[in-house]
Amino acid sequence: MSHPSGPEVRARRTNDARVPLSRVRIVLEALRVVDEEGLQALSMRRLGSELGVEAMSLYRYVSGREDLLEALVSHLTDGLRRTPQTPVSAADGWQAYIQWLAHEVRDVAHDHPQLFPLVATRHPAAPWLRPPLRSLEVVEDFLSVLTDQGFGDEAAAATYRTFTSFLVGHLLLEASQMGAPMVPDEPLDEGDDRPTSDVVLDDVPTIRRLEPFLSEDRSDEEFEVSLEELIDRIERQLR
Amino acid sequence: MSHPSGPEVRARRTNDARVPLSRVRIVLEALRVVDEEGLQALSMRRLGSELGVEAMSLYRYVSGREDLLEALVSHLTDGLRRTPQTPVSAADGWQAYIQWLAHEVRDVAHDHPQLFPLVATRHPAAPWLRPPLRSLEVVEDFLSVLTDQGFGDEAAAATYRTFTSFLVGHLLLEASQMGAPMVPDEPLDEGDDRPTSDVVLDDVPTIRRLEPFLSEDRSDEEFEVSLEELIDRIERQLR
DNA sequence: ACCTGAACACCGTTCAAGT
DNA sequence: ACCTGAACACCGTTCAAGT
Numbered sequence: 001m002s003h004p005s006g007p008e009v010r011a012r013r014t015n016d017a018r019v020p021l022s023r024v025r026i027v028l029e030a031l032r033v034v035d036e037e038g039l040q041a042l043s044m045r046r047l048g049s050e051l052g053v054e055a056m057s058l059y060r061y062v063s064g065r066e067d068l069l070e071a072l073v074s075h076l077t078d079g080l081r082r083t084p085q086t087p088v089s090a091a092d093g094w095q096a097y098i099q100w101l102a103h104e105v106r107d108v109a110h111d112h113p114q115l116f117p118l119v120a121t122r123h124p125a126a127p128w129l130r131p132p133l134r135s136l137e138v139v140e141d142f143l144s145v146l147t148d149q150g151f152g153d154e155a156a157a158a159t160y161r162t163f164t165s166f167l168v169g170h171l172l173l174e175a176s177q178m179g180a181p182m183v184p185d186e187p188l189d190e191g192d193d194r195p196t197s198d199v200v201l202d203d204v205p206t207i208r209r210l211e212p213f214l215s216e217d218r219s220d221e222e223f224e225v226s227l228e229e230l231i232d233r234i235e236r237q238l239r
Numbered sequence: 240m241s242h243p244s245g246p247e248v249r250a251r252r253t254n255d256a257r258v259p260l261s262r263v264r265i266v267l268e269a270l271r272v273v274d275e276e277g278l279q280a281l282s283m284r285r286l287g288s289e290l291g292v293e294a295m296s297l298y299r300y301v302s303g304r305e306d307l308l309e310a311l312v313s314h315l316t317d318g319l320r321r322t323p324q325t326p327v328s329a330a331d332g333w334q335a336y337i338q339w340l341a342h343e344v345r346d347v348a349h350d351h352p353q354l355f356p357l358v359a360t361r362h363p364a365a366p367w368l369r370p371p372l373r374s375l376e377v378v379e380d381f382l383s384v385l386t387d388q389g390f391g392d393e394a395a396a397a398t399y400r401t402f403t404s405f406l407v408g409h410l411l412l413e414a415s416q417m418g419a420p421m422v423p424d425e426p427l428d429e430g431d432d433r434p435t436s437d438v439v440l441d442d443v444p445t446i447r448r449l450e451p452f453l454s455e456d457r458s459d460e461e462f463e464v465s466l467e468e469l470i471d472r473i474e475r476q477l478r
Numbered sequence: 479a480c481c482t483g484a485a486c487a488c489c490g491t492t493c494a495a496g497t
Numbered sequence: 498a499c500c501t502g503a504a505c506a507c508c509g510t511t512c513a514a515g516t
Binding site: 043044045055056059064065 | 490491
């Protein structure tokens with residue numbers, strides 16, 4: 001054995017003075033905890049113990065919990081930009097670019113539903129940009145693709161608004177339905193399913209009758225149809 | 240003087256054995272705190288002190304923080320139903336009903352942006368209902384208005400999905416922009432506006448040039464146009 | 479019946495101190 | 498340079514005890 005064994009029971013993990021702490025190591029571990037157990041499970045103390053370190057050590061690399069969340073969001077949106085920057089040939093037009101970007105962002109929302117609401121947060125450097133996409137580079141790409149394809153400045157800005165309203169709104173909804181409490185207080189698992197309020201399904205006959213239809217998950221179709229619809233709307237406005 | 244004066248400095252407020260605690264009094268006070276200072280300001284201890292009582296007293300009326308939030312959501316959605324139930328004459332058709340309901344729910348979102356995300360939470364009695372509106376009575380009304388106006392069961396369910404996806408998505412977005420952190424960790428006031436990341440506005444010339452257009456708030460128009468667009472879509476699908 | 483004190487197991491964050 | 502112990506001011510929740 002190459003290392004002396006410590007006491008049988010240990011906290012959670014010990015650093016063993018192996019890999020030194022770093023901002024990226026902290027971000028990656030935090031991302032893992034949030035994706036697996038939700039935002040509310042991410043505490044400085046828990047994250048420290050997960051990294052084999054006391055919570056106070058984290059403050060060397062991150063100025064606080066808020067800064068940590070900021071770093072998580074940047075990590076996600078940086079990933080967006082690392083994918084090919086001209087994913088579609090110019091000949092495909094802005095429609096193809098919008099389709100590509102919409103699905104790219106949707107993938108992020110689906111991979112990290114707990115974190116996605118933070119992407120809808122205003123950017124510190126451009127708080128007037130609404131709705132925010134939390135990555136200025138992505139927004140810059142969007143706007144320059146449009147203006148390169150002949151959009152006027154005002155039309156490009158209007159299209160940005162229309163597109164991001166649609167996209168962020170839709171994804172916020174999808175994220176909230178993917179078990180993301182959207183607020184930290186919801187219990188993740190409430191196996192206990194007895195109705196708590198006094199209104200039960202007996203008082204709502206139509207809901208009851210339509211249950212088979214209502215319970216179908218159609219979010220994929222809804223997204224695709226709405227996106228096509230949106231592109232049509234933008235095309236109409238151009239003329 | 241009718242009451243003996245206590246010590247000069249007191250906690251925050253004292254009950255003075257006046258109005259007894261009750262569920263509604265707790266809900267109303269909690270609503271006030273959340274609307275004024277955000278969800279993160281609502282703690283059992285804070286709420287207790289606001290009511291002149293120790294936090295533990297609240298547990299007589301509310302089973303915990305989770306139950307309290309549940310009560311807040313019910314309070315909001317009950318308000319929806321207390322407005323006239325047939326706000327538009329049947330002759331106006333489902334289009335008028337949808338317009339009315341959309342604006343009704345939007346008012347709730349605007350009055351309580353901090354709480355609105357909880358409305359997008361699945362209903363305990365009908366977790367399969369997606370997207371949720373958090374009031375089964377409102378959903379029942381919606382579906383019966385549609386079926387009364389000649390929609391088939393499947394078409395009514397599809398329209399429910401399309402409509403609530405649009406509505407909740409849009410309002411989740413608007414609420415997140417109304418200073419609702421959408422997650423409890425955002426600071427409410429960051430007067431400190433120096434850019435934190437290394438990317439500044441210099442690297443994004445198009446954003447910079449379009450700033451005057453991009454910073455316009457067009458959420459009202461965006462909402463109205465999208466809603467009309469949606470109604471058109473539903474009409475088309477009916478044929 | 480209604481409220482509270484004390485306690486437990488958690489938080490984020492600071493700072494002087496250890497290695 | 499990097500990590501930690503101890504401390505502070507908070508949490509939610511429980512339960513036996515007070516009135």
